[in-house]
Amino acid sequence: MRRLSLKVGYTMPILQINKMSHDFGGLRAVNNYNLEIESGQIRGLIGPNGAGKTTIFNLISGIYSPTEGEILLNGKSIVGLKPYQIAAMGLGRTFQNLRLWRHMTVLEHVKMARYSKINYGLLGAFFGTPKRRREEADIEEKAYSLLKLVGVADLADQVILNLPYGAQRRVEMARALATEPKILFLDEPTAGMNPEELKQMMDIIRRIHSEFGLAIFLIEHRLKVVMELCEIIQTLVFGEVIAEGSSEEIQNDPKVIEAYLGKETIL
Amino acid sequence: MQINNSLSPENKRLADRLRDSFAQVPLLAWLCGVLGAVLLERFFGDPLTEILGLPKIPALFGAGIVLKKPQLIPGTVAFLFLIYVVPVIVIPRLFGSILNRLAGWFFRLSPAVSVAIHLTLLYMILSLWADISGYRLLTLKLTLIAVIVTLSLNVINGYMGEFSCSHPGFLALGAYTASVFTLFFFVDDKVFGAAFLPKFLGPFMFPLALILGGVVAAIGAIAIAIPSFRTRGDYLAIISLAFMFIVKSIIENLEFVRGPRGLSSQPNYVDLPTVFIWTVAAVWIINNFVRSTTGKALNAVRDDEMAADAMTVNTRRTKILAFLFAAFWAGVAGGLFAHVLRYVNPGTFGIQKLAEVLAMVYFGGLNSVYGSIVGAVSLSLLGEVLRPLEIFKWIIIPLLLILVMIYRPTGLIAFKDFDVMKLIRPKEKT
Numbered sequence: 001m002r003r004l005s006l007k008v009g010y011t012m013p014i015l016q017i018n019k020m021s022h023d024f025g026g027l028r029a030v031n032n033y034n035l036e037i038e039s040g041q042i043r044g045l046i047g048p049n050g051a052g053k054t055t056i057f058n059l060i061s062g063i064y065s066p067t068e069g070e071i072l073l074n075g076k077s078i079v080g081l082k083p084y085q086i087a088a089m090g091l092g093r094t095f096q097n098l099r100l101w102r103h104m105t106v107l108e109h110v111k112m113a114r115y116s117k118i119n120y121g122l123l124g125a126f127f128g129t130p131k132r133r134r135e136e137a138d139i140e141e142k143a144y145s146l147l148k149l150v151g152v153a154d155l156a157d158q159v160i161l162n163l164p165y166g167a168q169r170r171v172e173m174a175r176a177l178a179t180e181p182k183i184l185f186l187d188e189p190t191a192g193m194n195p196e197e198l199k200q201m202m203d204i205i206r207r208i209h210s211e212f213g214l215a216i217f218l219i220e221h222r223l224k225v226v227m228e229l230c231e232i233i234q235t236l237v238f239g240e241v242i243a244e245g246s247s248e249e250i251q252n253d254p255k256v257i258e259a260y261l262g263k264e265t266i267l
Numbered sequence: 268m269q270i271n272n273s274l275s276p277e278n279k280r281l282a283d284r285l286r287d288s289f290a291q292v293p294l295l296a297w298l299c300g301v302l303g304a305v306l307l308e309r310f311f312g313d314p315l316t317e318i319l320g321l322p323k324i325p326a327l328f329g330a331g332i333v334l335k336k337p338q339l340i341p342g343t344v345a346f347l348f349l350i351y352v353v354p355v356i357v358i359p360r361l362f363g364s365i366l367n368r369l370a371g372w373f374f375r376l377s378p379a380v381s382v383a384i385h386l387t388l389l390y391m392i393l394s395l396w397a398d399i400s401g402y403r404l405l406t407l408k409l410t411l412i413a414v415i416v417t418l419s420l421n422v423i424n425g426y427m428g429e430f431s432c433s434h435p436g437f438l439a440l441g442a443y444t445a446s447v448f449t450l451f452f453f454v455d456d457k458v459f460g461a462a463f464l465p466k467f468l469g470p471f472m473f474p475l476a477l478i479l480g481g482v483v484a485a486i487g488a489i490a491i492a493i494p495s496f497r498t499r500g501d502y503l504a505i506i507s508l509a510f511m512f513i514v515k516s517i518i519e520n521l522e523f524v525r526g527p528r529g530l531s532s533q534p535n536y537v538d539l540p541t542v543f544i545w546t547v548a549a550v551w552i553i554n555n556f557v558r559s560t561t562g563k564a565l566n567a568v569r570d571d572e573m574a575a576d577a578m579t580v581n582t583r584r585t586k587i588l589a590f591l592f593a594a595f596w597a598g599v600a601g602g603l604f605a606h607v608l609r610y611v612n613p614g615t616f617g618i619q620k621l622a623e624v625l626a627m628v629y630f631g632g633l634n635s636v637y638g639s640i641v642g643a644v645s646l647s648l649l650g651e652v653l654r655p656l657e658i659f660k661w662i663i664i665p666l667l668l669i670l671v672m673i674y675r676p677t678g679l680i681a682f683k684d685f686d687v688m689k690l691i692r693p694k695e696k697t
Contacts, residue, residue: 061577083576092577099574101567103634103682111560112567116579118560122588125561126552132559139560179579 012075014039014183014215020069022059029055030239037183042209042216044230046223052239053219054096057185061093062086074182088116092181094172096188100160106171107156110143113178146174150204166197170204177208183215190225205229289359291694296359296366298388303354305395312350319346326402330652371693381691386547394539404539408607410647411546412600417627417643418553418636419596425633426557427589428569433491433507434624436514437594439616440487441480441601443518446530446611448476454534458525473536477602484598485591487514492587511621518613529612537606545603549596554636554685556592565589630671632678636685642678
């Protein structure tokens, strides 16, 4: 008799990508990309500008559909699903260029990310039923606790544009967490930050990792951040992974040094 | 210390002092003030016009009289001051604190009761004011309908941030559907023959006619929504403009609704209470919707659709839903409109109507229920007030719009939540 579970103690990866490729017209932006993230892991993806890092994020989160390959989230294929469906299945993300809603308040941002968990329906939306009041109060409470976690609860009623950059980054993080992700994609979470903000952001990432037991997949430009946070790092150059391993392995890999860090660079 | 501070008169500007002295006045007191004004007009308006040498009570704040006979300006100004300004200032000033306590008492009793009391007062004001002349009544009804139309267009153009031009089309669909419904069932008339149902049922079935009109408008909206919400951008503006013209020419060519000659002799179902109730219902439901997280999703889609998508918002459903919702209310407003005028023809629902509605939305303010109310009321009244100027009316109103666009590009009261609870709550002592 054939056994279905072949390995003992084998845990199903939360995200598994097999041989994913993507073409933009005639240009192969991502070639034969493989990834396996288990729950609670922090993975990093580094690479020079234009290597295809954000494209990989967009492929997984459903903004683009890959030309080839399969993507499994919790064992289910998500190729061809809409971004909102994938997000509702437990993939939260932030954006490199902070896609915030400029006319909305901080609190509304975080509440909005609970959209798929709303049950009051159109009747509640139109008539303000008790069920709606209950649910909205519930969402608001959850939103406040997330804002507290990232340290911007006192700004909850501010319109997002009035916030300094670092605080906007935190709101975006809280917003992504409000979708209740099992895996969180962070696209350059420390871009444009000063050293003080950088340190705080790294603390926040560590805190949410330990608090929610999330898997985190991180794109970064700053090697310091990736090297400190991530267990396993991939290096992407021209859409292809040229190296994968721990931070020491990556730092000492001659291919990485050549392609990414440059021959003369000292870390 | 605080009290001393606010009472030191020398080093404060007049505007600030005025604001301070009325900061404690609740909405209830303002409503009572206006009620006092309209009561005063009702009982002492006629004797006062005789004393001041005016021909009759100024219908719309005296603009007509003033523009025709400049020598009556002092009399009109005195009338307006005595009848409107004095009670509206004196009553809140004298009874502000008592009414504030009363408002607090109502509010603690139950917010719903408090809302009902405020609405009753508002209705009393409107009906007393409109009672003076038939012209006022008609203007008031059309203004209230304009509030529904403006608010429903604001859902698309303001909250969702798409540019839709199809509202006259939805109005036409609603107006014709409701008219055909009432004419067919409850009127003995040349077009549709004898009444199908007993006539006394008519007023009870009229809400059904309006809702049917709304539903037909929403079905029409599907025809726009499905092709144009695949992407963002200018597609909706073009498709919806085409839709408006298509609806107009279809109706013009439909012989069973008498083509361009239009439908007339709709039954007289729409009195002031009916319009008032429907307007309140529209404002209440639309405001509920745009303040729910489901409705706020419209703002998210407008400000950044990709982010909304990544935050689990089904953007396509959100957009289509809001569009149908807005079309529904436009259809209801169309049904009311047809039964207020008791005549519709397709020519009404053309590009001029569109310009009117768009002006109300952008003048009042995007993404705001307050804005829509202010825009619809001020432009409707302004249009009537400036009527004696004839052609110059069309210079003054656009000029005003341009000024608003320069100094407040998103409209007078844009991006503001309409929080009823905050509005009716008694003012706290600071």
